[in-house]
Amino acid sequence: MAEVKVVGLWKRFGDVEAVKGITFEVKEGEFAVMLGPSGCGKTTTLRCIAGLERPDEGDILFNGRRVNELRPSQRNIAFVFQFYALYPHLTVWDNIAFPLKAEKLPKEEIRRRVEEVLEMLDLKGLERRKPKELSAGQKQRVALGRAMVRRPEVFLLDEPLSNLDAKLRERMRGELKKLQRKLGATTIYVTHDQIEAMSMADKIIVMNEGKIQQIGTPHEVYHNPANLFVANFIGSPGMNFIRCRYDREGGRLRDESGGIEIPLSEIAREKLGSISTDEVIIGVRPEAIEFHPGPSPRAIEAGVYLVEPLGSVNVVNLEVGGEVIKAVAEPGFSPSVDEKVWISFKEVSLFDGRGGDSIGAMGGEELWRR
Ligand code: ADP
Ligand code: MG
Numbered sequence: 610m611a612e613v614k615v616v617g618l619w620k621r622f623g624d625v626e627a628v629k630g631i632t633f634e635v636k637e638g639e640f641a642v643m644l645g646p647s648g649c650g651k652t653t654t655l656r657c658i659a660g661l662e663r664p665d666e667g668d669i670l671f672n673g674r675r676v677n678e679l680r681p682s683q684r685n686i687a688f689v690f691q692f693y694a695l696y697p698h699l700t701v702w703d704n705i706a707f708p709l710k711a712e713k714l715p716k717e718e719i720r721r722r723v724e725e726v727l728e729m730l731d732l733k734g735l736e737r738r739k740p741k742e743l744s745a746g747q748k749q750r751v752a753l754g755r756a757m758v759r760r761p762e763v764f765l766l767d768e769p770l771s772n773l774d775a776k777l778r779e780r781m782r783g784e785l786k787k788l789q790r791k792l793g794a795t796t797i798y799v800t801h802d803q804i805e806a807m808s809m810a811d812k813i814i815v816m817n818e819g820k821i822q823q824i825g826t827p828h829e830v831y832h833n834p835a836n837l838f839v840a841n842f843i844g845s846p847g848m849n850f851i852r853c854r855y856d857r858e859g860g861r862l863r864d865e866s867g868g869i870e871i872p873l874s875e876i877a878r879e880k881l882g883s884i885s886t887d888e889v890i891i892g893v894r895p896e897a898i899e900f901h902p903g904p905s906p907r908a909i910e911a912g913v914y915l916v917e918p919l920g921s922v923n924v925v926n927l928e929v930g931g932e933v934i935k936a937v938a939e940p941g942f943s944p945s946v947d948e949k950v951w952i953s954f955k956e957v958s959l960f961d962g963r964g965g966d967s968i969g970a971m972g973g974e975e976l977w978r979r
Contacts, residue, residue: 868930
């Protein structure tokens with residue numbers, strides 16, 4: 610298995626700058642997910658790695674060796690688009706053997722390799738079946754088997770689950786992750802679905818408009834998003850953003866309507882010292898909002914605007930100052946509309962209100978002056 614490095618990659622299509630100078634690495638055996646909205650350059654990046662597109666600038670390295678000049682067939686990669694792209698008239702055996710037959714390997718070698726893949730993917734006994742006689746999970750494994758049989762150094766998967774319904778996608782996520790671990794396969798997986806990314810990745814590469822926004826573990830991108838884009842793209846319901854003014858003299862944050870006023874701790878003031886604007890955005894995840902039965906220190910008064918019962922949780926929409934924010938509460942907590950509640954924040958992110966970059970994340974307690 611190979612380690613992959615992408616260094617300063619640019620790719621243009623006429624006037625469109627699809628990828629604008631991105632750099633990242635994927636370690637041997639790592640499961641990396643490129644996450645970003647449609648059109649942000651994910652497929653273009655994969656195609657450059659695969660050798661299907663020529664970079665305008667930048668290098669692709671496999672195990673430290675530059676592969677820019679190598680043809681796709683020389684790069685020893687497996688590129689999978691959709692797991693259902695099986696040949697319908699061929700059996701499981703022939704589907705998996707297909708790439709080896711195309712390479713004209715000796716019969717015995719083909720037999721051995723196909724057997725090995727069938728064994729590894731738990732497909733023994735299904736060799737003679739046609740795709741239509743398989744379950745969705747089995748089909749996925751056959752498609753993967755067809756990619757694996759060539760013993761690639763790197764797996765490149767481009768939205769492979771996108772044509773499945775939601776239930777199936779959920780199951781496939783788990784199976785895919787388990788299989789990747791078992792094979793120890795260096796994998797770059799592309800998706801626009803943040804749940805897929807969060808649930809499977811060792812490392813998430815968040816992209817927008819041809820640029821990398823953040824590289825981090827699922828934990829890092831969730832708890833310490835690098836900017837407003839990442840904060841907004843990850844999590845559902847999305848992070849709440851409260852626009853504030855920073856009163857530097859008084860060491861306070863005030864939201865625009867005056868409904869929130871937070872005397873800041875030294876740690877918070879220190880972090881805010883680095884920015885040149887007084888526009889600050891407090892980001893709070895709906896899951897990081899705590900309810901209190903009455904007024905309490907470091908709790909903010911809010912009015913209940915709407916309750917969305919989702920079964921496992923209630924999403925409580927709250928009016929705070931002039932804004933409506935969402936909080937995730939226990940299903941048993943169902944306040945009536947217009948009721949007064951008190952909330953505090955377990956964790957917050959602060960953002961530069963102009964550029965949108967993160968100033969830092971901290972526990973809610975750490976934000977307030979004692
Ligand atoms: P993603 O996979 O993230 O949805 P793509 O890499 O497919 O994004 O596309 C990035 C941008 O490059 C888009 O604006 C897309 O329209 C453009 N693009 C991709 N391939 C081509 C092409 N062959 N010719 C012209 N424009 C392209
Ligand atoms: Mg794409």
